[in-house]
Amino acid sequence: MNRYLAVFVLAVLLPPAAQAAEQLVPVDRIVAVVNKDVVTQSELDERVAFAERELRRQGTPLPDRKQLEHQVLERLILEKAQLQLAHESGLKVEDAQLDAAIGRIAERNKMSVPEFRAALEHDGVNFDKFRDEVRNQILLAQLREREVDDKIEVSNAEVERYLQEHKADAEQPEYELAHILVRIPDQASPEQIAQARERAEKARAEAVAGGDFGKIAATYSDASDALQGGAIGWRAQDRLPDLFVNALKTMKPGDVSPVMRSPAGFHVIKLIARREAAAGPPVMQTHVRQILIKTNEVVSADEARRKLLDLRQRIVLGHESFAKLARQYSEDPSAANGGDIGWVYPGDTVPEFERAMDALKPGEVSEPVKTPFGWHLIEVLGRRVAPVGADRLKLQARQVLRERKADEAYQEWLRQLRDRTYVQIRLDDK
DSSP: OTTTOSSOOOOOOOOOHHHHHHSOOOOOOEEEEETTEEEEHHHHHHHHHHHHHHHHHTTOOOOOHHHHHHHHHHHHHHHHHHHHHHHHTTOOOOHHHHHHHHHHHHHHTTOOHHHHHHHHHHTTOOHHHHHHHHHHHHHHHHHHHHHTGGGOOOOHHHHHHHHHHTTTOTTOEEEEEEEEEEEOOTTOOHHHHHHHHHHHHHHHHHHHTTOOHHHHHHHHOOSTTGGGTTEEEEEEGGGSOHHHHHHHTTOOTTOBOOOEEETTEEEEEEEEEEEEOOOOOOEEEEEEEEEEEOOOSSSOHHHHHHHHHHHHHHHHTTSSOHHHHHHHHOOSGGGGGTTEEEEEOTTSSOHHHHHHHHTOOTTOBOOOEEETTEEEEEEEEEEEEEOOOHHHHHHHHHHHHHHHHHHHHHHHHHHHHHHHSOEEEOTTOO
């Protein structure tokens, strides 16, 4: 099953109706209360089984079952708290958006959606439940964007300071890292801080003694990647917190850092490998235009999509030009220019738009594409290799700083959300 999924997929296997009538079905035990919701033993068992399969696939030794249960339960609690907040805030995922996401997952697995569904069901995965899990992952991403990412600000002074500090770093080193985070509760008492530090020191001692870092991370870490062995992967120096960069200056591959303190908690990192970054490849720009139709109380997603399908047909058949229809129907400021956005760099547009744009050849018109702004028709007019000028360097610096700030802010936001969530853990109750 793992070769298919980028999100948690939990199979529900039901006995035949005739057998079920003759069997006693045990009541599903509640292992945690999260505000007005609960986590059941079956939910926990399914997630633990998934985590065990993932760890085995990575070649990571399994931690103690009880410790793994507690780690997975904490992640379930955080997930439910976030989903509750998303629903209370009115966030929702339209069916068209969900279908597009599932289509991309199927495409990454080199299958059509019907083939992908058949493959899931062959592996015992209920497709409706799979859709629910994908919907939840999209909701979590929307929530993070609204609560954290959209609130990140980077000043011009910060950008200038960053460029000045990195003027000599044309070829910065890159590091492959794994890490452990032991969170500290908001307004933690001295005893809680001491307990967290003791836990982090214990994890570090096991790592320094030669223990498998992936297993140690799965046992002790509160980070979202703990069940992936704490792997961060390759990161350029400028995309790491200063706390990590300062520690890495004296570390060699295989070294484990001292325990480090940040607002989120205590950290331990392991340097897996180091390499000098090669000069970046030429930057490819795309000349693109679009027709945008926004959805609202009057125009539904289905209506917007149908309208764009009709416009696309008129363009493809040569009945009317893209520019003319953009001026007439597009709700983007570029409508006055026939929908022409101009030359864009990678990262200038939202991911959904960029993926569709990159898949087109010059002269091709996309199918309707859904983004947070509405529904789009996209036409690629041309591509070129472009130099990276001063303005572009500033934009890249701003993006790096935003990403760094967002990662740190998200961890702090999760900590605060967990602290204000009513949680009653019953896992160890008899």
